Amino acid sequence: MSQTLVSGTSSSMSADRVEDREVDVFERLMRSSLKDVRIDREGDIHGLCETEEDVVHLLSNLRVHGYAYSVRRSAYYRQPPSGAAKHETGFFYSHTKGNIPIQFFGPVFCVESLVKRECTLGPLYHKKETLVADHLVDHVNPKKKRKVLMDTQKKGCPATFDVKCVRVFPDYAINSATDSSKKRVTEKLKRDLESTQVPKSYLRYYVAASQASRHNHGIECVKTIGHIHPLLSKEIRDIVAKGTNSVRIIKLELERFVEKNFTGENRPDRMNIMFYPTDSTIYSHMYRALFDLKKTVIDQDALRNQINGWEKESKAERFFFRPFTDDNGKVQPLLFCYQHK
Incomplete structure (x- = not known):
């Protein structure tokens, strides 16, 4: 060619x-x-x-x-x-x-x-979808399909x-x-x-x-959709590994990270969620980082954070969480209760 x-x-x-x-x-x-x-x-x-x-x-x-x-x-x-x-x-x-x-x-x-x-x-x-003739509608077995909530x-x-x-x-x-x-x-x-x-x-x-x-x-259509940048995802893992589990603090650290590493004409604007993710996106990455770092899905800190998120999302549900403790041989087992009205 x-x-x-x-x-x-x-x-x-x-x-x-x-x-x-x-x-x-x-x-x-x-x-x-x-x-x-x-x-x-x-x-x-x-x-x-x-x-x-x-x-x-x-x-x-x-x-x-x-x-x-x-x-x-x-x-x-x-x-x-x-x-x-x-x-x-x-x-x-x-x-x-x-x-x-x-x-x-x-x-x-x-x-x-x-x-x-x-x-x-x-x-x-x-x-x-394949259209079915009107006289055959009653003779066709409907197929089960997932309802798409978002276009x-x-x-x-x-x-x-x-x-x-x-x-x-x-x-x-x-x-x-x-x-x-x-x-x-x-x-x-x-x-x-x-x-x-x-x-x-x-x-x-x-x-x-x-x-x-x-x-x-x-x-602008592309800047408002998509996944977080891999470098930012890694940065969240590093921040969580240092003991930080506050979305607000992580968000501030990510803003400093972007300002430091993306300069000149490659500096993204604040509409670009790949570099300026929402609080819910940061929380999801923080939550997964806790699981990966602790090597278990039954980690107490991760569970406590998940319960805090549930409590904010729904006021009609109640949660009770008592962590595991071991005080000089006196063991108190973990207890988690959930009630739905």
């Missing part, structure tokens, strides 16, 4: 779509994070990352500005490990299949994985973010794409893979992302 450089993006967008300044931020982030950046005829941005951490860092920065992507399990592909001798593993000098073409750059490589991400507000995947937040956004991971063998290279020694070098690699000494290799990550204008929604 030939790639054509396109300079410039369309500036005529409706009010509910991504603004021009956000398009500039998106493209600037992609160009600063990727190597060998190019734009194809459809406007998709292509480039490569040297490590998986670079890909994760890029996705995190995009999430700050309202571009979030999720992986569909059916769109995930992985080759058998290249370290083992696998005859079905394909070796290439260029790979033009799919939407992430890889041009010739010298060494032989194989495709390790292909991960296809879609916008968090992407296509709707729920099955539509989907999907908006049918067509934007994608795909990553193709390849394993490169630098010691098995040729000078040009028309070199007649292709087959000989590939056969030597296959023989060496079957030996005890595994050939030297490294990973490369090729990225193809839809241009920002492909998103058919405002960026």
Whole structure:
């Protein structure tokens, strides 16, 4: 697939779509994070990352500005490990299949994985109900189904973010794409893979992302949904491990953490719940952290916190909790009572 450089993006967008300044931020982030950046005829941005951490860092920065992507399990592909001798593993000098073409750059490589991400507000995947003719309604056995209390937040956004991971063998290279020694070098690699000494290799990550204008929604829609950032989740665990179990204190510590670690244009605004989570989200992570740290689901501190939460949620229910104590051999067992009016 030939790639054509396109300079410039369309500036005529409706009010509910991504603004021009956000398009500039998106493209600037992609160009600063990727190597060998190019734009194809459809406007998709292509480039490569040297490590998986670079890909994760890029996705995190995009999430700050309202571009979030999720992986569909059916769109995930992985080759058998290249370290083992696998005859079905394909070796290439260029790979033009799919939407992430890889041009010739010298060494032989194989495709390790292909991960296809879609916008968090992407296509709707729920099955539509099959209509039954009126004269057959009384003869059809109704299927039991779960009642959906909340409508989907999907908006049918067509934007994608795909990553193709390849394993490169630098010691098995040729000078040009028309070199007649292709087959000989590939056969030597296959023989060496079957030996005890595994050939030297490294990973490369090729990225193809839809241009920002492909998103058919405002960026604020993404900032108000989604999960807490992994770094913040880890920070909550560290804070809880030090003995803090106050949501208010943890929230203040998280705000300081964000101000310290996310600066410049990657500084998220306060609408972005990925970096400024709600009290209930912080409480849930604190509660799980207590379970993980104590290595038990019958921990007294965790149970006390859970009861406090129940008491705030429902005034029609009553709880009594007496913790376990051991005072000089005088044991008082744990007692928990629940009453519903």
